[in-house]
Amino acid sequence: MTGGREEAPAFGSIGEIEQRFAAQGYIADRMLATTLFLSVSLGKPLFLEGEPGVGKTEIAKVMARALDTELIRLQCYEGLDSNAALYEWNYTRQLLELRLQEARGVDRAEIGDNLFSEAFLLQRPLLKALRSEGRRPPVLLIDEVDRSDEEFEAFLLEVLSDFQITIPEIGTLRAHHTPFVVLTSNRTREVHDALKRRCLYHWIDYPTFAREVTILRARLPQVELRLAGQVCRFMELLREHDFYKRPGIAETIDWARALMALGVAELNAAAVDETLGCILKYRGDNEKLYQMGLTGLVEKALMPGHDPSATGQPAA
Ligand SMILES: Nc1ncnc2c1ncn2[C@@H]1O[C@H](COP(=O)(O)OP(=O)(O)OP(=O)(O)O)[C@@H](O)[C@H]1O
Ligand SMILES: [Mg+2]
Structure with a gap:
């Protein structure tokens, strides 16, 4: 090397x-x-x-x-x-070079000698x-x-x-x-x-509650700490269940952004229902959540004891 x-x-x-x-x-x-x-x-x-x-x-x-x-x-x-990962030959360029050499009158025996050199490679990643x-x-x-x-x-x-x-x-x-x-x-x-x-x-792994709040506020500084805490707590609760596809941090960020766009200052069942498409991406998962009881989960997410301002995490 x-x-x-x-x-x-x-x-x-x-x-x-x-x-x-x-x-x-x-x-x-x-x-x-x-x-x-x-x-x-x-x-x-x-x-x-x-x-x-x-x-x-x-x-x-x-x-x-x-x-x-x-x-x-x-x-x-x-x-x-x-081929797609490493290299391919640039046939168009090779052909062009061949024509040029012919036009320049390069000796027949030497024509195309240099066509398979690094200059004619298409570099793939x-x-x-x-x-x-x-x-x-x-x-x-x-x-x-x-x-x-x-x-x-x-x-x-x-x-x-x-x-x-x-x-x-x-x-x-x-x-x-x-x-x-x-x-x-x-x-x-x-x-x-x-x-x-x-x-x-x-x-x-999925982040802890405190870390996810920090991540969310780093990616979305406009989000109120209170709403950030509620969103992250809801996600934490959701991930305790066996969904076909549990939401990742990408979903947390998207969801918080959507809630803010709708002017939601505090999590509530209606707002979660309207924005569920940001969190769960399979119909079966949606049904499962409704069966579990969406309202109960929202209430749980709003319970005291998960105040992000008390986590000691810097608000990034
Ligand atoms: N620790 C973190 N700090 C800041 N942002 C994060 C962190 N972890 C995830 N994110 C954000 O979450 C989003 C999703 O991240 P990313 O696309 O890298 O996930 P992934 O694991 O590659 O997902 P996939 O498997 O679906 O490709 C990105 O917007 C990223 O910025
Ligand atoms: Mg990825």
Whole structure:
């Protein structure tokens, strides 16, 4: 591997990560900040697993902003292959070059000699990350890796082991510098141990009540502390139940935004009913909530004892 991390360390301390992430509106708990610090310091990919909407993808985005470097994203899906992830030949450009050479009268024997060189490659995210020449290594986000096929996972394992790739027509291309790699998974299937072993693992859970209030106020500073507390308490209660899809932090933020747009200052059953589409996204889940008794849950959320101003959390 060329390059390396000889330049100033990306983050000086775990506390610095917490601060720089908070400055970007991301509230990282100590464990996450520690894993991030180690991932960056040791040059090991970070593997993030967790329920949908708990902030996995956002970490890579915030990391790139905090490090002031480029974010390169590879979105995984079923059927994703190495061509779409790594490189393709730029046929149009090759053809154009061929025509130009013909027009220039290049010797027949030499025509097209240079067509399979790096200049004629279309870089896809993995190659782009490997060949990035920025001041700092880029952040490479390999998002939702559980959606890709096992075959692709094996290929990924190879790339992440060596940070180099071999293109038959060119040879081996090494990384200019090792990218900061973040992989995410929603755990729709188990990702192989071999891939996980290459990485530092972190499970992102739903936040505690106090942390979610802090997150909500960081993302939506206009929200009143009182309403923020009621919304987060309602979400906390909801997540105690076994819904097909429990709401994540993304839903909390959306919902609070919707309530504010409707001028709701205090949670009530009618307002929850009207805005349920922000929280639950499956008809069966809606029905389940009605069966459980929406009014009772709202009353519970409004019970004293969950005053966010008493949590000691800064209002970010
Ligand atoms: N700790 C946090 N601090 C600030 N914002 C957060 C935090 N966690 C989540 N969010 C916000 O929640 C939203 C959802 O985050 P994100 O899209 O990263 O979730 P995800 O885990 O990748 O979800 P999915 O699995 O559906 O892709 C984003 O708007 C993000 O900013
Ligand atoms: Mg995501």
